[in-house]
Amino acid sequence: MSKVLIAGGGAAGMYAAVTAAALGHKVELFEKNDRLGRKLFITGKGRCNLTNACDMEGLFDAVVTNSKFLYSSFYGCTNQDVIDFFEHAGVRTKIERGERVFPASDHSSDVIRALERELEKNGVKIRTNCPVKKVRISEEQVFLGYELENGSFVEGDAGIVATGGLSYPSTGSTGDGLRFAKELGHQVTECLPALVPMECKEPWAAELQGLSLRNVRARILDGKKVLYEEFGEMLFTHYGVSGPLMLTASSFVGKRLKKKELTLEIDLKPALTDEQLDHRILRDFEENKNRQFKNALGKLFPAKLIPVMVFLSGIDPEKKVNEVTREERQAFVRLIRHLPLTLTGLRDYREAIITKGGVSVKEVDPGTMESKLVKGLYFAGEVLDLDAVTGGFNLQIAWSTGCAAGRGIPV
The missing domain is CATH 3.50.50.60 (FAD/NAD(P)-binding domain)
Known part of the structure; x- marks a missing residue:
């Protein structure tokens, strides 16, 4: 022995x-x-x-x-x-x-x-x-x-x-x-x-601190090349993104992210096709036809996310929903399916x-x-x-x- x-x-x-x-x-x-x-x-x-x-x-x-x-x-x-x-x-x-x-x-x-x-x-x-x-x-x-x-x-x-x-x-x-x-x-x-939160460039990410999104699809790209794509739960923090989906993603993209910025796209409604999502938005607008755009999204998103989505949409927040054009609505669909963030780096070993x-x-x-x-x-x-x-x-x-x-x- x-x-x-x-x-x-x-x-x-x-x-x-x-x-x-x-x-x-x-x-x-x-x-x-x-x-x-x-x-x-x-x-x-x-x-x-x-x-x-x-x-x-x-x-x-x-x-x-x-x-x-x-x-x-x-x-x-x-x-x-x-x-x-x-x-x-x-x-x-x-x-x-x-x-x-x-x-x-x-x-x-x-x-x-x-x-x-x-x-x-x-x-x-x-x-x-x-x-x-x-x-x-x-x-x-x-x-x-x-x-x-x-x-x-x-x-x-x-x-x-x-x-x-x-x-x-x-x-x-x-x-x-x-x-x-x-x-x-x-x-x-x-x-x-690895299995570590990631930092983002956009200031609005910090505004969503504490917001957890379930059943979303995340895609991380280097230019047009998809490095990671998965479905799950994520969390916004004061510095960027975390939660199971993002922690796992960090293990796949960490080496690339150490060298350069990457694009994160979040599909907020992955269970719907573009056509189904457009119909869903039209239905919500119909129910709120005399309300302003900023006040007609309560069924689509968590309350904390609404101001960010309104801002990113470029649609006048005061505009009545029955005045939103078809082009604006379709662009809004694209935003919901490809909510963009810029990943700038990994958090350090203290959080890994x-x-x-x-x-x-x-x-x-x-x-x-x-x-x-x-x-x-x-x-x-x-x-x-x-x-x-x-x-x-x-x-x-x-x-x-x-x-x-x-x-x-x-x-």
Whole structure:
């Protein structure tokens, strides 16, 4: 059996520790914070979206970067395996809209406590307030060791780096594992905030702060090229746009948006054809034929959106609706179907759910998570160049890669 040193007490690190210890390895878990699972505590707005109950094809489809790399780990530790693990550890689960899996209690603390119980049961030595400063390998790669911030040195047979990426740095995710990887000769792909709100140029977006739009279709373009198109829910903020639809979009367009401005078009009525929408507007105008244009849109839009739509339409707000011309009405239809915004950038890591980029998976064995460059060194979780859309998929990556790393160490 091996002495296994794990850097990082988040989802991937804890799951790797439980897995390795259950196989008989002597495991020490090092966490820089005063307690385990700091980032796990805030996931899913404190409810912890554990995983997603979709089929395996759905899991792979949800991965944005390097999905093929996850074949072995996803099948080695499936979403159902994760649900079973937590159920057996005393966490009842429930499935909500979009197949999202949560603890029935809606408390992420229950998930963390369950992991802590499993760590204790399997004899894992937990060292909190113990940041790892450096990973050292002997010249003959006979041992691997962690140099700690307090100046001490711990020697082991294998090490798992599960320190996370760069998102939510207040939880301790400050890129330590990326630095370790670089120091040991690994390639780290470009890192960006992902699943993150985006900023907009138009001042009127800030006027809509707090407005949530459901069942809209968003399209993001670079010139005429469509980079992203999807249906869902979005939210306006004081700086631009957020909500599930926009967070997911950021993972697909972030690299391009870092270099140049992009166009966001929102279809406010995607369930209607242009003709149906025109008829709907005509019907509303007929019901309000003696009212001014600005006062005849109450059934079409939320109240907060009406002044913006009136302004963008170019139609005189005081004009009676029975005086609105056919050309003006058709232009209004086009506006509703293609409400334009200019995306200027991503918000920073403090608001990002995950990090895009990380340790290159080309240098990691997909079956065991062991480095192809350094014998005995393993990676798991967000430190790797893997990311997925919202819905529990990124935590599934953490569980699956953590499990693969824990199992990958020779018994």
